[in-house]
Amino acid sequence: MKFIFDAHLDLSMNALEWNRDFRMEVSEIRALESGMVDLPDREKGVVSFPAMRKGNIGLCMATLIARYVKPKNKLPGWNSPEQAWAQTQGQLAWYRAMEVDNQLYQIRTKEQLNNHLTQWEQHPRETPIGYILTLEGADSIVNMDYLHQMYKEGLCAIGPAHYGPGTYAFGTDSSGGIGRKGISLLKEISELKLILDATHLCDQSFWETLEVYDGPIWASHSNVRKWVPDERQFNDDQIKALIERDAVVGMAFDAWMMLPNWKRGITDPHKSGLTLETIVNHVDHICQLAGNSERVMLGSDLDGGFGKEQCPSDLETIADLQKLDHILTQRGYAVQDVENIFYKNGLRFLRKNLAD
Ligand SMILES: [Zn+2]
Numbered sequence: 001m002k003f004i005f006d007a008h009l010d011l012s013m014n015a016l017e018w019n020r021d022f023r024m025e026v027s028e029i030r031a032l033e034s035g036m037v038d039l040p041d042r043e044k045g046v047v048s049f050p051a052m053r054k055g056n057i058g059l060c061m062a063t064l065i066a067r068y069v070k071p072k073n074k075l076p077g078w079n080s081p082e083q084a085w086a087q088t089q090g091q092l093a094w095y096r097a098m099e100v101d102n103q104l105y106q107i108r109t110k111e112q113l114n115n116h117l118t119q120w121e122q123h124p125r126e127t128p129i130g131y132i133l134t135l136e137g138a139d140s141i142v143n144m145d146y147l148h149q150m151y152k153e154g155l156c157a158i159g160p161a162h163y164g165p166g167t168y169a170f171g172t173d174s175s176g177g178i179g180r181k182g183i184s185l186l187k188e189i190s191e192l193k194l195i196l197d198a199t200h201l202c203d204q205s206f207w208e209t210l211e212v213y214d215g216p217i218w219a220s221h222s223n224v225r226k227w228v229p230d231e232r233q234f235n236d237d238q239i240k241a242l243i244e245r246d247a248v249v250g251m252a253f254d255a256w257m258m259l260p261n262w263k264r265g266i267t268d269p270h271k272s273g274l275t276l277e278t279i280v281n282h283v284d285h286i287c288q289l290a291g292n293s294e295r296v297m298l299g300s301d302l303d304g305g306f307g308k309e310q311c312p313s314d315l316e317t318i319a320d321l322q323k324l325d326h327i328l329t330q331r332g333y334a335v336q337d338v339e340n341i342f343y344k345n346g347l348r349f350l351r352k353n354l355a356d
Contacts, residue, residue, distance in 0.1 A: 002325055002339060003120070005346040006060040006318075007250035007299035008199075008221035009047065010136070012091035013065050014303050022048045023103060026317045040265060044307030046317045049103055052129055055319030058120040059107070059343075061220055061299070062095065062131040064088040064150075067162060068139035075164045077139075084140035092153060095131070107132050108154040110354045113347075132350070134197065134220065137162030137171065144188050151192050156354060158189055159197035159220070161205060169205040172232045178208045190215035195353050198222070198242065199250075199299075202231055210241055216353040217245050221252035221299035224282040228260045236289060243290050246352075248345045250299020251279050253321075255310040258282070262310075269313040276312045276320070277327050283341065284331070293337035297346040298324075 014020040018039065020029050026048045036042040052060075066087035067077030078084040098104040105128040107113050116130040133150075134157035141147045147155075160182060161171030168185045170176035178186070186209065189196055196217045201209055210217070219242060225233035234242070234249070242249060255269060256262035258278045286296050302311065302318050314323065328338045 001056045001322060003059075003117075003343045004055060004057040004298060004321055005343040006052075006057050006321075007218075007248075007297050007346055008252065008301045008304070009060045009062055010065055010301070010304050011047075011060075011062045011131070012094045013063065013305075014045070014047070015094045016087075016090055018045070020045060020048075022098075023101070024048055024050070026051050039305075040309060041305065041307030044309050045303065046307055046311060046315065047303035048317075049129060051317040051319045053124070054317070055322050056124070057129070057318065057321070058124070058127070059113075059116065059130040060132070061134045061157060062104075063134050063136040064091045064140070064155075065136040065162065066091075066140045067137055067164070068167065070165070073164055081139055081142045081167065085142055085146060088135070088140045088150075092133075095133070099128070102128050104128050104131050106130075106154055108156060108355060110351055110356055113350055113354060117347075132156050132354075134158065134195075136197070137166055137200070138168045138185060139166050141168070141185070144184070147185070147188055147192070151194070155194065157195035157197050157218075157220070159199055159201075160185060160209070161200045161202070163200070169209065170202045171200045171205075172202065175202045175204055175231075178205050178212070182208070183212055186213040189213070193353075193355065195349075198247070200232075203235075203238075206238060210245070216349075217242065218247040218349060219249045219299075221250045221301045221304075223252055223257045223279075224285045226285055227281050228257055232257060239286055239289050239295075243295050246349075248295055248297045248349050249286055250297045250346075251282055252299055252301040252304075253279065253311060253315065254301050254304060254306060255312070258312070264310065269309070269311060274312050275314045276323055277331075278312060279324070280327060280331050283328070287337075293333065293340045294345055294348075296341050297343075298341065
């Protein structure tokens with residue numbers, strides 16, 4: 001079974017906001033949620049540590065995520081950046097506890113990355129799942145001192161925006177530029193040599209970011225606008241610009257980003273014909289633009305606030321990402337291409353851009 005690097009999981013959000021203990025089997029977590037109706041994905045989660053192990057997903061980018069909402073913003077979120085910060089610190093405390101319990105191992109440097117991969121290959125059962133800390137949406141960074149504090153905790157990547165207008169950039173479903181605060185954040189990120197995550201930036205913020213920022217950049221979980229027309233996905237100019245900057249783009253398995261006209265809570269994965277194979281259209285488009293298979297990775301987002309109700313119909317748990325091996329092969333991808341997409345492209349980028 002091939003190794004998989006997943007470039008986007010919200011593990012700690014599930015632990016603290018969904019009250020999920022990811023050490024359990026997916027089936028056990030679902031059973032515990034039986035009858036709960038507070039969230040649309042109750043009893044339908046697809047991620048847990050055992051499921052990741054079953055799918056040979058031995059490395060992931062794991063998020064800290066908390067939104068600050070200004071008074072007129074209708075999105076859910078915290079009413080001050082300090083509260084958002086505190087939420088991320090709770091999430092960090094959970095990652096630390098999972099390290100103590102040998103479930104997770106935090107990777108900050110190239111050397112740790114290489115050692116982890118060797119360990120995983122030789123002793124997959126005993127080796128904790130490797131994770132690299134990333135911040136999805138920078139609203140919790142009250143000021144640059146807070147960014148430096150996160151850096152000391154091993155933060156390796158950061159996406160300035162999430163949904164809606166943020167402090168440092170405009171995200172999905174909003175529009176605007178990065179402004180003075182965004183520019184100073186980018187300057188600080190580049191001095192710390194953090195990876196910039198372009199996912200969730202609205203078009204204007206995306207292009208302004210590319211102009212201002214000259215450090216390493218990738219997109220952890222973004223699909224193709226040609227197939228799903230919405231600013232959440234990249235258009236061809238954006239994909240080409242990212243390729244020029246040596247980026248890799250992670251494919252997300254959130255139904256509405258795979259198939260056009262998806263209506264949350266209404267469209268049915270089975271009836272709509274959404275399967276894992278649908279992602280190959282997105283993969284293929286980027287490969288065509290790049291002229292090779294070196295610019296695509298998997299950034300599944302499979303625990304990002306949705307479950308089976310909003311997943312490909314042939315995916316029961318995250319372990320089923322392994323089915324893509326056969327699917328890609330059927331679609332004409334060579335072994336080397338599949339390996340590139342499963343882990344080699346992501347690892348090449350990390351080996352180049354993580355700290356020494
Ligand atoms: Zn996201």
